[in-house]
Amino acid sequence: MKARPFIKWVGGKGGISRKVLEHLPNEIENYYEPFLGGGAIFFNARKRLKNAFLSDVNAQLVQVYKVIQNNIDDLIRILDIHKKSHSKDYYYNIRSMHNLDNPVKMSARFIYLNKTCYNGLYRVNKNNEFNVPMGSYKNPAILDEKNLRACHEVLQNVNIQFGSFEDIEVHKNSVIYCDPPYDETYNQYTVNKFERDIQEKLRDKVLEWSRQGAKVIISNADTDYIRELYKNSVFTIIDIEAPRYISCKTDGRDSTQELLIML
Ligand SMILES: C[S@@+](CC[C@H](N)C(=O)[O-])C[C@H]1O[C@@H](n2cnc3c(N)ncnc32)[C@H](O)[C@@H]1O
Structure with missing residues (x-):
């Protein structure tokens, strides 16, 4: 693919x-x-x-690329949880987790919010906290496993830097x-x-x-x-x-x- x-x-x-x-x-x-x-x-x-x-x-974005390059299975596992749990309350709960230290959890949050937020916007407040409201999608593509695995392959041996x-x-x-x-x-x-x-x-x-x-x-x-x-x-x-x-x-x-x- x-x-x-x-x-x-x-x-x-x-x-x-x-x-x-x-x-x-x-x-x-x-x-x-x-x-x-x-x-x-x-x-x-x-x-x-x-x-x-x-x-x-964008430090978080760069981290997401690195996680796709190196930790694809863990990322897919957490995105699957987000996909199954998605609701308005769940979105705002995940959005409030601004300081996740685990790079895989942070990356799954980043992709989940990107797929479900208003217009796929990326906007942060002065404390660098993502603050875009939820979008209205019937069936947001939170986990596209085939494409993520294809990206994982393509990113092997690529130099990714913040x-x-x-x-x-x-x-x-x-x-x-x-x-x-x-x-x-x-x-x-x-x-x-x-x-x-x-x-x-x-x-x-x-x-x-x-x-x-x-x-x-x-x-x-x-x-x-x-x-x-x-x-x-x-x-x-x-x-x-x-x-x-x-x-x-x-x-x-x-x-x-x-x-x-x-x-
Ligand atoms: C127009 S977007 C790039 C879109 C990309 N070509 C695509 O296909 O999605 C501009 C990007 O530049 C990044 N950016 C902003 N200031 C920058 C800087 N000083 N150095 C490197 N990247 C920067 C932003 O984080 C953003 O991801």
Whole structure:
């Protein structure tokens, strides 16, 4: 079975993965995805990748990837309990367990809440506590065992790290796909918002990686600010139309203009 992202993630790239893949080389020695989220491009590109380095600043999310890589049976066992116990009271009880130390229990909680919360949002309060209310689903897919086992296989020998893009040092022959929180849209994946000064740091980091010989592809929103930020002629900018999940609308999907920026 082909592994797919095992969580819903705001800004997930499932809808445009084919368009991004068209611009990735057919064989990649070292692939980096420093804004991992649901990892849609990684899962779609995996057959082209010799070595993969996945990272994100969401510590819990990174832990979930590591547990899928190393403790899949225990994770499935606990998710099965969540699946059988799911109710409104159960959701809020599990949601209140903010300080679970056991990585497998924490990961099962993360996936359970992701599958049952409102719109698959990930939002935390200032104490870094998940605070999204329960969504209304008739039959949420809390445990997709086949896909989790497929993800487990694909994640073997993959390097998974917690950390910010700023700390990434790349190997030679690298391709880096960056999918940061977008300009002028949802940018609160963690306690700290991804403001424009950080968009600027990313642009500078991308130039540094390129000087070190890496090929870089960046997704972002089509805004005047982003076009101005990447106006240097070393960047090639392509417009793409994307079906996009809009978090402020209850009913769903819309089409937006996005940019793929390459160098
Ligand atoms: C648009 S989402 C990525 C979506 C992903 N491509 C997918 O298909 O689901 C952006 C991600 O960047 C992460 N992030 C935010 N600030 C970051 C930083 N400074 N360094 C690394 N990751 C960061 C967020 O935690 C979030 O998972």
